[in-house]
Amino acid sequence: MKDHKLAFVVAIILLAVSSAISLILGRYWIDIGTLRDVVLSAITGQDGGQSLATPGLVLWSVRLPRVLVAIMVGAALSVSGAVFQGLFRNPLVSPGILGVTSGASFGATLAIFTAGNSLLAIEGSAFLWGLIAVTITYQIGRRSGNSVTSLVLSGVIVSALFTAGVSFLKFKADPYQHLPAMVFWSMGSFNSIVWGDAVRVLVIITIGLTVVYLFRWWLNPIALGDEDAMTLGIDVPKARLIYIFIGTLVVAASVSACGNIGWVGLVVPHMARIIVGADHDALIPFTALLGGIFMLTMDTLARALPGGEIPVGVLTALIGAPFFAYLLMTNERRGGWQN
Secondary structure (H helix, E strand, O other), X not given: OHHXXXXXXXXXXXXXXXXXXXXXXXXXXXXXXXHHHHHHHHHHOOOOOHHHHHHHHHHHHHHXXXXXXXXXXXXXXXXXXXXXXXXXXXXXXXXXXHOHHHHHHHHHHHHHHHHOOOHHHHHHHHHHHHHHHHHHHHHHHHHOOOOHHHHHHHHHHHHHHHHHXXXXXHXXXXXXXXXXXXXXXXXXOOOOOOHHHHHXXXXXXXXXXHHHHHOHHHHHHHHHOHHHHHHOOOOHHHHHHHXXXXXXXXXXXXXXXXXXXXXXXXXXXXXXXXXXXXXXXXXXXXXXXHHHHHHHHHHHHHHHOOOOOOOHHHHHHHHHHHHHHHHHHHHHHOOOOOO
């Protein structure tokens, strides 16, 4: 990590700048001076007066929880992608490979179909079905030989089943009452985040990412192969189970709060790997920083673009897919993904 100190410093500065810009931009503009005054008023405990009442409410009650959740969700999806890519030794793996994303999407869609727009029901159902999906995937993979290939193929099967379930619920949904919410949620958005959501998401993701960071040294040997890892005394099946559970936990928490946002867990780890290399000691924390910057930038653009706010999942797909195509072509010219 010491060899990449400059990269980490730049990333931290970019995250701070991105956060400040995100707090300023939006339908209600908060200029730099007003932002400074609101923050100073909160720090000193002094009443900022009527002129700071509205910007203070927008900043503390609307934008700050949204910014924090966007950063943490970006970090969670990105780190999960980096972990799964190292765990399965496959650069095309993303957090949805084990079916957790499609399972959580099915859970949220089911909650909208049965309980309307109850945010608690949507989050709880998304989290529950995400865990159910990965449990089914793991059981199928274990009974099929407990290999990486069988686990990945099991994830494809489970994802297809839950995606079909989402399509069925959309087909049966009331086109005026439930279907618009299902469609909008499936595209991903942070526009309904409040402090209650932020606290739940921040606690779960912080715990998950901390566990991943503490056990990051397992990933380098596992990425080289199970036999190499076992010669170093690593219990590979146990380590894989821990990583899968933690990755599922943070992804399910993310999806339950803001919907289905794709490409982050696929693109960001590759960007981080190009900058700091494949050593997970540096890759995991740098991927978290880069993921937070990427997601926060996408959310800020989604709010600031003319014509009204658009779902952030649309932007991540529009930007992520071409960028990944560029990474694919440039890395193939350099000899592939091995570095």
